[in-house]
Amino acid sequence: MRIDVLMYDGVAEVDALAVYAVFAHAKRRGLDVDARLVTADGVTTVKGCYGTTFGELELWSPETARVLAVSGGWIEEEIERGVIPQQLADAKRVGGAGLILAGIDSGSILLGAAGLIGGRPATTHRPGYDLLKPWAEVIDARIVDDGDLVTCGSGWFAGVDLACWLLERELGAAAEVVAMEQWIGRDRQGTVWRR
DSSP: EEEEEOOOOTTTTHHHHHHHHHHHHHTTTOOSSSEEEEESSOOEEEEESSSSOSOOOEEOTTTTTTTEEEOOOSHHHHHEEEEEEHHHHHHHHGGGGGHHHHEEHHHHHHHHHTSSSSTTEEEGGGGGGHHHHHTTTTTOOEEOOOEEEEEESTTHHHHHHHHHHHHHHOOOOOHHHHHHHHHHHHOOOOOOEOO
């Protein structure tokens, strides 16, 4: 299972790296996952919202990825520019029904701006509920699972919970996920809402 974690200028470092770290650790534990830090336009270096520079990034591959994880960050500027929302819409067109969109924190709002939620159930960080409402049925839950759209809410570690949920759901790896949570030193929090 390939997971592309989208990186862009202004991405929230902890959103992206927490998800990436869970999937990378799952691979170390023998699960069939391949997590990559990617960009949509082939840029190999971006700067996170707190100034961290990320280099040696790869071009995304929506045609082969199973999951495209979209992290939050300085998203209002990106929505106004419209570039990332258009790139996300293009990725989903290429990936089709087989591509799971995972919105992490305010990354869900980017998916909404891309026209990829279309009134479906979703969540984001609580202060962003009003920003998400034009595009989604906002659900107050830690994780909202609506098939090929999985979103997570507030907190720097919500992405950890989302990654663990996807490993469990997609790979049936419940026992491995429990062991990973013990290794990480964190139990998942909140509820998973499913249709």
